[in-house]
Amino acid sequence: MELVFRLPQFEGPLDLLLHLAKKRKINVRQIPISQLADEFIEYVERMKKLDLQIASDFFVMASQLMELKSKYLLPSLSDRERQQLKKLEEDIYRRIELYEQVKQLANRLEKDITSFLSRRKVRVTPVPYVQQEKLTKILKALLEEMNIRNSALKLKRLPITVDQVMNEIVTELTNGSELEVYEILKKSSSKYELIVRFLAILELIHFRKVxxxxxxxxxxxxxxxxxxxxSNG
Incomplete structure (x- = not known):
């Protein structure tokens, strides 16, 4: 009988780090970076042995963690070097915490979408009604394409709101043109923004703006x- 080994699938290195932290059921900051580094690298090595395709982001994170761990093992560090290490360590902890917040928000928004669609029927022309599956299929396809990875979260800019997207869509439609739903959603740079754009379309439909x-x-x-x-004023 052939043995098949399976590993959990993670959206990116931060998703893996969050998993490693949460399985201990303690605050991520209570876990030494050296332990996270060891377990992270062990997982990547297992992926390599199973000939799994590994995104470059995993190797970048592994390199950062190993460099951080190796410097802590040096016999002596200057105050400046120690401060730099603390800053790098803080950055990793903060990115894990930020990723968890975004992931929780995205999950809540997905539940909101399911609830929204279960309560409303969407009127279309010329087809009498569009079934829920047709809209959610587009969303799920884009969610599957999108990987949330460390800096690729692009959270440095202000989060986009449903109202902003609604105005953006209507502005583009003022000349009587049409927009593909897929293309509107594809502009998203994160899972959060994707769901916000989806909700904006649903709101415009519900209020008969589009x-x-x-x-x-x-x-x-x-x-x-x-x-x-x-107007935004």
């Missing part, structure tokens, strides 16, 4: 002439 049109298997949005973009 309508959905199904053409040749493609889901489009087009605006109602009576609606004008809101």
């Amino acid at each position: 309508e959905l049109v199904s053409r040749d298997g493609t889901l489009l949005v087009r605006g109602y002439e009576a609606f004008e973009p809101q």
